[in-house]
Amino acid sequence: MSSGTLYDKVWDRHKVTTLPSGQDQLFVGLHLIHEVTSPQAFGMLRERDIEVARPDLTHATVDHIVPTADQSRPYGDDAAEQMMSELEENVREAGIEFDDPGTGNQGIVHVIGPEQGLTQPGKTIVCGDSHTSTHGAFGALAFGIGTSQIRDVLATQTIAMEKKKVRKIEVTGELGESVTAKDVILTIIRELGVEGGVGYVYEYGGEAIESLDMEGRMSICNMSIEGGARAGYVNPDETTYEWLRDTDEFRDDPEEFDRLMPYWESIRSDEDAEYDDVVTIDGSAIEPVVTWGTTPGQGIGITEPIPSPEELPEGKQDVARRAQEHMRVTPGETMQGYEIDVAFLGSCTNARLSDLRAGAEVVRGRTVDPDVRALVVPGSQRVKAAAEAEGLDEVFREAGFEWRQAGCSMCLGMNEDQLVGDQASASSSNRNFVGRQGSKDGRTVLMSPPMVAAAAIKGEVTDVRDLPKTEEVRA
Secondary structure, eight states: OOBSSHHHHHHHHHEEEEOTTSOEEEEOSEEEEOTTTSHHHHHHHHHTTOOOSOGGGEEEEOOSSOOSSOOOSSOSSHHHHHHHHHHHHHHHHHTOEEEOTTTTOOBOHHHHHHHHTOOOTTOEEEESSGGGGGGGGGTOEEEEOOHHHHHHHHHHSEEEEOOOEEEEEEEESOOOTTOOHHHHHHHHHHHHOTTTTTTEEEEEESHHHHTSOHHHHHHHHHGGGGGTOSOEEEOOOHHHHHHHHTSTTTTTOHHHHHHHHHHHHHTSOOTTOBOSEEEEEEGGGOOOEEEOSSSTTSEEETTSOOOOGGGSOHHHHHHHHHHHHHHTOOTTSOSTTOBOSEEEEOSSSSOSHHHHHHHHHHHTTOOOOTTOEEEEOOSBHHHHHHHHHTTHHHHHHHHTOEEOOSSOGGGTTSSSOOOOTTOEEEEOSSOOOTTTTSOTTOEEEEOOHHHHHHHHHHTBOOOGGGSOOHHHHHO
């Protein structure tokens, strides 16, 4: 088993005891909740007359069902309004801080935690959402949990978990032109498989990872779960600390920052740490990646041909055939020229300020294809405000994009933002499963924000590197 890794250190420091089941009981440093997975857990507590143990370590927002076009109450969808009302009642009774849309702090749960400084190195973080692994970008151990586990954490501020193995993934070299963190993680999942991480947590390192800003690291850790891993993390460094210094938690309290810094440094993986597995990927060989199928692991470089099912391992051939039939793609061809109906720039993977900047830089001075519906959905109200202060909203609007309110939106289609019929979507989100974006016949192609922007302009999947530079467009 691994030793001396950040995972081992943080796990050991939060371990309360070993249970008769063989699982460890861990203290939870931050519990994030939203409107979809928490109502049942609060109901279970009421049935047993149990109060929330640590409301001060619990933080709520609304993201999955909140409308992004019109957030006036009551919501047009009765189920959404009911979930919102239940969340409001639950947090009020428990005394939990709640970032509702009236605060200016509302947003996707995995965006607001980092931007407010709630997410910190060395913390254990849980949330009833699979993409909680996002927070590992800060050197935290962050896990998605189910409703019964939410109940347990609300009641005890602890959780029972089985310790996993640690795989170190080193991405070496320098990333090429227009290659983003999204392309890196799609490449990792392609190489290791959607089940390759089962039984592991992933530690990401190497020059290519260390050169990323915090938002890029969050994108990579966000999709660890798509590769089957229980969690993913990056060791904290000066890039991490620079981000944290400017958050709500530390902006006006540098003494607290200085007090915590030694702990953050201490939990970094040791130079001689032992791993259960090590994988090396050449970052300089990665190009913009798009998916051709119905899992995040079915991806290729934009210039590569779609594989023939017969070329794949026997266990993946039938899955590939069904995926290609659903997506209407032909082996041997590239994804370039694949026509789209919708372009979606958003989700907890790619809806932060740097993502919007990257998309805006591509569309500046251009116009969305007339047959494409294009949406930009900021990850939080703060991201939206910051983007508007830079004029990014005007760039998108002038190009023909819809500029929406903060929320999960079309990533999972639990709101009014959904594909219709067999529409094809160029999406910066994290999952391309059949029905994921609201229609069982819909088709989703995952890609980076710049690639989504390029697809919106051309009306088809396009290599963003082939578009003239912005300066040339202005000229």
